[in-house]
Amino acid sequence: MIRKLFVCLLAVTGLSAAQGTQTFNGVITDHLCANGSHAQMRMGPTDAECVRACIISHDAMYVLFDGKNAYVLSDQQTPEKFAAQKVSIVGVLDAKTKTIHVDSITAAK
Numbered sequence: 001m002i003r004k005l006f007v008c009l010l011a012v013t014g015l016s017a018a019q020g021t022q023t024f025n026g027v028i029t030d031h032l033c034a035n036g037s038h039a040q041m042r043m044g045p046t047d048a049e050c051v052r053a054c055i056i057s058h059d060a061m062y063v064l065f066d067g068k069n070a071y072v073l074s075d076q077q078t079p080e081k082f083a084a085q086k087v088s089i090v091g092v093l094d095a096k097t098k099t100i101h102v103d104s105i106t107a108a109k
Helices: 002-020 047-057 078-082
Strands: 021-030 062-065 070-073 086-094 099-107
Touching (some): 021 047, 021 070
Antiparallel strands (some): 021 062, 062 070, 086 099
8 A cells, every 4th residue: 555655656756847847948148148148248259259258257157048038057067069059958947046957958950
């Protein structure tokens, strides 16, 4: 009886976690230029170089800007190769902290 209850509890927990996974689309930028505009900072000749420079020089964090909101990314290494590019991110959003717990990042098609 207890074993069946435990198995049911695991199944419900797994289902809840799977339902939280979403796909997010937007541009990889940094939290200092969170709206994707690098005109103010212009830390390099291109937007991608500005993003990377802000990350290194100003301890900024990679974010995904979807055109309206900026979401901090739990993975702060993979986004480097996608700086200033449109991407699709699969992950789970923590709405309270506006953080996406990243499962994968791919270039947008």
